[in-house]
Amino acid sequence: MKSRLDCFPCCFAQVFRTGMIATDDQQTVKHLLDEVGDSMKELPLGSSPPEILKLMYEKIRDITGNFDPYKEIKQKSTENALKMYPYLKKIVAESEDRLFTAVKLAIAGNVIDMGIGKVFDVEHELDKAVKGQLAICDYEKFKGYLNKAEWVLYLGDNAGESVLDRVLIEELGKPVVFVVRGTPIINDVIYEDAVQAGIDKVTDIITSGTSSPGTLLDDCTDEFKEIYYNADMIISKGQGNYEALSTENAPIFFLLKAKCHVIAEDIGVNEGDIILKGPES
Amino acid sequence: MKSRLDCFPCCFAQVFRTGMIATDDQQTVKHLLDEVGDSMKELPLGSSPPEILKLMYEKIRDITGNFDPYKEIKQKSTENALKMYPYLKKIVAESEDRLFTAVKLAIAGNVIDMGIGKVFDVEHELDKAVKGQLAICDYEKFKGYLNKAEWVLYLGDNAGESVLDRVLIEELGKPVVFVVRGTPIINDVIYEDAVQAGIDKVTDIITSGTSSPGTLLDDCTDEFKEIYYNADMIISKGQGNYEALSTENAPIFFLLKAKCHVIAEDIGVNEGDIILKGPES
Numbered sequence: 001m002k003s004r005l006d007c008f009p010c011c012f013a014q015v016f017r018t019g020m021i022a023t024d025d026q027q028t029v030k031h032l033l034d035e036v037g038d039s040m041k042e043l044p045l046g047s048s049p050p051e052i053l054k055l056m057y058e059k060i061r062d063i064t065g066n067f068d069p070y071k072e073i074k075q076k077s078t079e080n081a082l083k084m085y086p087y088l089k090k091i092v093a094e095s096e097d098r099l100f101t102a103v104k105l106a107i108a109g110n111v112i113d114m115g116i117g118k119v120f121d122v123e124h125e126l127d128k129a130v131k132g133q134l135a136i137c138d139y140e141k142f143k144g145y146l147n148k149a150e151w152v153l154y155l156g157d158n159a160g161e162s163v164l165d166r167v168l169i170e171e172l173g174k175p176v177v178f179v180v181r182g183t184p185i186i187n188d189v190i191y192e193d194a195v196q197a198g199i200d201k202v203t204d205i206i207t208s209g210t211s212s213p214g215t216l217l218d219d220c221t222d223e224f225k226e227i228y229y230n231a232d233m234i235i236s237k238g239q240g241n242y243e244a245l246s247t248e249n250a251p252i253f254f255l256l257k258a259k260c261h262v263i264a265e266d267i268g269v270n271e272g273d274i275i276l277k278g279p280e281s
Numbered sequence: 282m283k284s285r286l287d288c289f290p291c292c293f294a295q296v297f298r299t300g301m302i303a304t305d306d307q308q309t310v311k312h313l314l315d316e317v318g319d320s321m322k323e324l325p326l327g328s329s330p331p332e333i334l335k336l337m338y339e340k341i342r343d344i345t346g347n348f349d350p351y352k353e354i355k356q357k358s359t360e361n362a363l364k365m366y367p368y369l370k371k372i373v374a375e376s377e378d379r380l381f382t383a384v385k386l387a388i389a390g391n392v393i394d395m396g397i398g399k400v401f402d403v404e405h406e407l408d409k410a411v412k413g414q415l416a417i418c419d420y421e422k423f424k425g426y427l428n429k430a431e432w433v434l435y436l437g438d439n440a441g442e443s444v445l446d447r448v449l450i451e452e453l454g455k456p457v458v459f460v461v462r463g464t465p466i467i468n469d470v471i472y473e474d475a476v477q478a479g480i481d482k483v484t485d486i487i488t489s490g491t492s493s494p495g496t497l498l499d500d501c502t503d504e505f506k507e508i509y510y511n512a513d514m515i516i517s518k519g520q521g522n523y524e525a526l527s528t529e530n531a532p533i534f535f536l537l538k539a540k541c542h543v544i545a546e547d548i549g550v551n552e553g554d555i556i557l558k559g560p561e562s
Contacts, residue, residue: 005307008314009294016290026286030326033289037318045311 001246003049004262011052012036018060018186022069032063049243050214057185057211068184070159077160077187078196081109084126085198088167091130099146100139102171104129107255107274109164110157110238135258135269138278142253145278149232151175155208155215155245157238157256158186159193165237166199176203177227183211188240214244239263253278282527284330285543292333293317299341299467303350313344330524331495338466338492349465351440358441358468359477362390365407366479369448372411380427381420383452385410388536388555390445391438391519416539416554423534423559430513432456436489436496438519438537439467440474446518447480457484458508464492469521495525520544534559 015036019029036059043052061067088105095101108129146152154169154176156162169176178199181188189197194205209221215236217225228234234252236245242254242263254277258264264271296317300310317340324333342348349355369386376382389410427433435450435457437443443459450457459480462469470478475486490502496517498506509515515533517526523535523544535558539545545552 005297005301005310005314008311009290009297012293012318013290016286020286026326029286030289033286034322037293037321040318041315045307 001048001243001263001266002046003052003243005045006262007049007052008040008043010260010262011049011056012040014053014186015056015060018057018069019064021073022060022064022066028064032059035059035063048214048216050210050212050216050240053185053240054210054212054216054219057213068190070187071184074159074187074189074193075196077158078163078193081160081163082197085163085167088126088164091126092167092171095130099143099171101130102168103139103142103255103276104132104134104274106161106164106168106237107134107257107276109161110255110257110274129274132274134276135273136267136275136277138253138276141278142276145233145251145253146172146174149174151177151232153177153179153228153231153234154203155179155234155236155241156181156189156194156199157241159189159197160187161237162189162194162197162199166197166202168235169199169202177231178203178205179208179215179224180205181211181213182207182209182221185211185213188213212240212244214240214242216244217248242267249279251279282329282524282544282547283327284333284524286326287543288330288333289321289324291541291543292330292337293321295334295467296337296341299338299350300345302354303341303345303347309345313340316340316344329495329497331491331493331497331521334466334521335491335493335497335500338494349471351465351468355440355468355470355474356477358439359444359474362441362444363478366444366448369407369445372407373448373452376411380424380452382411383449384420384423384536384557385413385415385555387442387445387449387518388415388538388557390442391536391538391555392540410555413555415557416550417548417556417558419534419557419559423557426514426532426534426559427453427455430455432458432513434458434460434509434512434515435484436460436515436517436522437462437470437475437480438522440470440478441468442518443470443475443478443480447478447483449516450480450483458512459484459486460489460496460505461486462492462494463488463490463502466492466494469494493521493525495521495523497525498529523548530560532560 019032036056092098092101108126152174180190180194184190208215208224210216210219236252236254238256242256257274258269261271300313317337373379373382389407433455461471461475465471480486489496489505491497491500517533517535519537523537538555539550542552
């Protein structure tokens with residue numbers, strides 16, 4: 001997905017928020033804003049949002065010297081989600097369609113995103129997600145692909161959310177390879193976050209190698225790309241992965257909540273809608 | 282008032298919105314964002330918001346070639362406010378304290394601001410303002426200064442709002458000099474907008490000469506400054522004038538609605554509060 005002009009001020013505001021988390025020094029944050037402002041011209045209009053954020057987060061790391069500003073927030077987020085794990089398993093166990101419930105919970109988990117700057121209420125979102133309708137629901141197609149797949153590639157999104165990904169992975173009934181980012185970026189899941197969420201107990205974890213908040217293939221390792229292109233079925237979580245892969249011709253199912261109007265319009269749904277969107281064919 | 286770091290991404294987002302009004306050409310808006318991003322470093326942390334916006338709007342004018350992007354919006358805003366004029370006069374006439382009601386209406390008029398990007402409901406705000414409480418209410422002091430003043434300097438803020446300023450001016454019972462910006466900036470009132478609002482029928486209109494959305498004294502003409510320093514009483518409307526003059530030692534009464542958390546915290550009120558704040562002594 002190409003960015004729209006709206007994305008530039010939105011990403012710039014995100015740099016400000018992250019800068020304030022990364023350091024207490026106001027002059028450093030001002031210097032960061034100056035440098036990010038200066039680098040705006042390096043990002044053409046056609047850039048995807050993960051491309052924009054990749055460059056901006058490089059500046060955050062370089063200028064604040066903080067390699068993982070969201071580290072503590074991610075740990076706390078995972079810790080909170082783990083406390084809900086028995087409750088989540090109970091919801092799944094007591095549901096009529098375990099797999100569908102787990103899919104909806106995994107999408108609801110996508111609300112646990114510190115990068116978007118809005119107040120959220122996890123329990124409310126979980127409840128709404130399980131009871132509510134998906135604006136796009138390719139669940140039958142999802143089951144069809146899953147039945148035929150020998151294994152599933154699962155592209156993680158945020159830390160915390162990964163606990164709910166684990167619940168879905170446990171219902172898939174197929175071997176799964178779980179993918180994390182190569183470098184800390186926003187609150188996206190990296191290897192140590194996935195291990196904290198217990199993903200390593202249920203499946204393999206690999207890194208895409210990217211330092212952007214989305215699976216930008218040009219930025220991924222050759223090892224990852226080989227696995228990606230051989231996957232029978234790909235589950236892609238969150239906006240960042242959608243933004244990076246929405247135009248790819250691949251067996252991808254996008255599970256996400258449309259958190260901003262730009263992505264909602266790109267998908268053709270309303271802001272706030274949750275979707276399970278499979279490949280065309 | 283010095284800007285806070287928050288002001289930089291906020292002003293940058295405003296440049297984006299104004300750019301989209303100024304031109305339909307996406308590449309021009311992107312070029313504008315690049316240039317404004319590049320100029321961020323010219324604005325030190327201590328700059329006031331009007332100083333930031335002055336520079337940014339110079340870029341908007343230079344790059345889009347649109348000297349007054351809000352021209353039509355301002356005209357429509359004044360037109361709408363003029364339709365309410367008989368209703369406003371009736372509210373004042375039927376009130377127990379005509380002057381106080383006019384003061385509250387003038388503050389409520391400050392909600393007519395296209396620069397802030399939020400949905401507003403003028404009638405609702407008018408109603409709330411007349412019935413509601415001011416978070417800071419130096420009305421007795423206001424009457425005291427007014428009684429002693431030979432004439433009053435009135436610093437206008439937005440077009441549209443100026444119709445409500447006219448209603449207040451008509452209740453002051455003293456000669457008034459109404460001040461407009463020197464150059465179009467956001468939806469701030471310039472000479473032609475003030476004339477459209479009928480201000481010229483009730484008082485003199487002068488320009489401060491500034492091209493910023495606030496009365497930045499360093500940027501004003503010598504003629505204006507002479508008048509300013511000789512005023513017995515100054516009525517300052519809106520955030521921009523507050524941001525420019527809040528630290529001045531002058532007989533200023535600030536009439537405004539605190540539309541963002543930065544200014545609310547500076548004043549010591551809640552976001553959304555309306556205030557009538559006079560000089561300390």
